[in-house]
Amino acid sequence: MKWHHVEENWPAFYEAIQEKWPDVDETELDDIGGDQRAFIKYLVDVTGQDNAEVKEELREWLRGEIPSDVVMDPIHDNHSIALSSKYVGEGEDEYDDDARFGQDDDVRNDGD
Template sequence: MKWQHVQDNWKAFYDAITDRWPNADEDELDEIDGDQRAFVDYIARITDQEPGDARDDVRDWMTGELPSDVVMDPEHDNHSIALSEKYLPDGEDEYDDDSRFGDDR
């Protein structure tokens, strides 16, 4: 994943952050508000690591999957729908009702 995913969906990552770093505090995460440098400094502080080691730890964490709260977010879904436009025939709207296929009622 990219940091932009983390920053754009910061609160959705709280569970993933506290799973990886159990000492992380939600109030302090609120203050960080998706700032990567502040987050790395925070991880260094709560894990008693050097900033470079904390940065490597965060990079390692970012190789994981996006949390389901982010994947299921309507904004993420709408982005995926918009990208599907390239697979549709000319003149068809990617947001059209597809009830004939049984997925909308």
């Protein structure tokens, strides 16, 4: 992901940020408002790491996928669906509607 994704959806990333850096405070995140330099400075203060270590940790974190509940757009969604194909069983299509789980040829009558 790119920093602009984080900045544009800053509050939506709080949970992911707190998961990666458990000592951060949500009130402080509000004050930072998505400013990358302010966030790095804050992480230096909170973690006790030096600036270079924090920047490397942040770069590593940004290499991850955007959480699906943060950015909802067809291009990103389709990319995420394609990546999920490795978890879909052989012979199934990752783009199929998953409203009904189980085999496609399994017919279940809930009225019985």
